[in-house]
Amino acid sequence: MRDCLKALTLALVVCSGAVCAKTATQVEPNTQVPAGNRHYAATGFPDRIVASPAQDAAHGFGVAWRTDVTVSAPVLEWVVAGDSPDVGNVTRVTATTAALQTENGGSHHHRVDVTGLAPDTLYLWRVQGKDTWSAWNQLRTAGSAEQPLTVLYFGDTQNKNLSHVSRVLRAGLKAAPDARLTLFAGDLVSGGDGQDDSEWGEWFAAAGWLPQETAVAPAIGNHEYFEEFEDTPQERRVLGRHWPVTFALPRNGTTAADTSTYWFDYQGARFVVLDGTSALDLGTARAQAAWLDKVLTSNTQRWTIVLLHQPFYSPREGRENTALREHILPVVLKHKVDLVLQGHDHTYGRRGEGQQATPQYVVTVAGPKQYRLSDEARATMAPVGEDTQLYQVLTIDPQRLRYEARTVTGRLYDGFTLDRQADGSKRKTELTEGRIAPRDCARSQTLKGRADRCWE
Known part of the structure; x- marks a missing residue:
């Protein structure tokens, strides 16, 4: 750990009286907690x-x-x-x-x-x-369906939450200070390394007061699970112990994934949260599809947003998520869901269904772990992006849903509006003014020598 701390990503050296940047040759630690340190142990203070x-x-x-x-x-x-x-x-x-x-x-x-x-x-x-x-915290309840709503949405945070993710969360709050609701697309922490609790401690440290003064609605990711009996014939996916106790989420999910699926209504929009890991690895895709169909059949809200970790259409090479497309995607299409928010693939990509305005499928990433795009993603998604930390702002009113994806420095990376028509259909309009060009990874390999990733 001492050697890793010496090799943080940017080491400063003095060159002839000037300060020069020197690129490190070792990977930055996932947490800033030295081995054996119990900085994040619980105390009597809440x-x-x-x-x-x-x-x-x-x-x-x-x-x-x-x-x-x-x-x-x-x-x-x-x-x-x-x-x-x-x-x-x-x-x-x-x-x-x-x-x-x-x-x-x-x-x-x-x-x-x-x-x-x-x-x-x-x-x-x-x-x-x-x-x-x-401290005393302030939180405003949802208003009526006629009132405008601002929502923050973040992709995977997962790695180096305190050192790298914290600035993304702060940038989002600065860009949308009136946000009442914050969505996370899963893999909030990496887990499975014997430092899970310290990772959760750093996630909360990075989030600051966001979890107390906005309502936080996360999807569960595969890294909130762990592999039991790994590398044996009995290997199986098991829900991590932190997830059921860390959030006070609605208890209205499917019995097949009762701690990781839920829904809620917020100012004219119905939000439905699915568990992609359970659907793909634990065989609950059919049960979640039936539950989703029931939740959306009873929906009386003007807008419908689905949140899950694994994408229906993956922008990373070699990921198909077939069970999601076979069982759950038909329900999404049947009920004309407006927006599907996803993570998992550590790149950026957006696509629709042909010429239809909805659904719009978004994959994004907030954390520093960055993958590479597949050729199929480049051909079927626009815009796409690599090597970029992002946050998203949604503004919703009865007639329009506006979506913006911005880089951590605040530049517009993607944007569109969905406008309700008199017949109930939606019209999509791209937001192009001020949008920067799609970004590609300029590195041939990561610090660990992996050519399939852009950054660790």
Whole structure:
């Protein structure tokens, strides 16, 4: 670890009185935690605090947080936000508690579902630790279907969250300070390396106050699973222990993947979150398709957005995701879903279905792990991109959905609008003004010598 820290990506040296950049020859560590260090061990102070939307986001939200094992069944306090430090009479809700044992020791993870709230109302809330409290946080419930909504969407964060992903999340917040909802397309952490808990600690450190003051809705990725009995005939995919306790997500998914599928309504849009890993590796594609069909059949919202990790159409060479296309894609097409948001392939690519305006399928990446595009992606998707960290901003109102993908430095990489027509159909218009040219990877191989990737 000491040698790795010496070889961070940019090492500065002095050359004749000037500062020169020197490219490192070793790969940067995935986390900034030295081996054996327990910096992210739980304490009596509440941390990893994250709010998520309720099924009816206009009338509630869920909150999850963590403490050490001395805290069981703490409370959450909430009240309508005001301008005085005297918050007034609060409502208290007792949390449910689940235990977790990791490389950082034992921890307790708590959940509260806040219900019975008023739409489009700013609430003040905080959570309890051991003889202490979190800061007061502000979160506004969803408004009516007539009100405009701003949403942030991020692809895979996964690697080097604190060192590289943090600036992408900050850039997104600066670009969309009025965002009420944040979507993540899975693989929030890399996992499976004995440092899973520290990786989650750095994800929350990178996210800052975003998880407390926007409602966070993540899809699960394959890296939130792990391989049990790896390299044996009994090898199988198993849900990671962090996922069920880290987020307070709606409990309305299919029984075949009940902790990793869910849906919610938010200001005129129905969001449905699928579990691609379970569909592909655990045989739940048919069950998820049937559940999705039921959820979309009952949909009365103007817009429909599906979020999942693995793409229906992969921009990376050698990935087909056949079960998704065979079982779930027909349901997406049947119900005329507007937008499918995906990750997994660590590149950028967008495509539709022929000349139809919808669905629009997007694959994007927020983290530094970068792959290469396939020839098929270059032929069937536009725009495409390599070697680029991105964030996405969606603005939605009753008549228009506007989508923008921007680089971490704020440049417009992709954009379009979907406009509702009088007959209920949608018209797509490309946003071209200010859009930069598609980016390709200029490196022949990674620092580890891999030619199939652009960056580790």
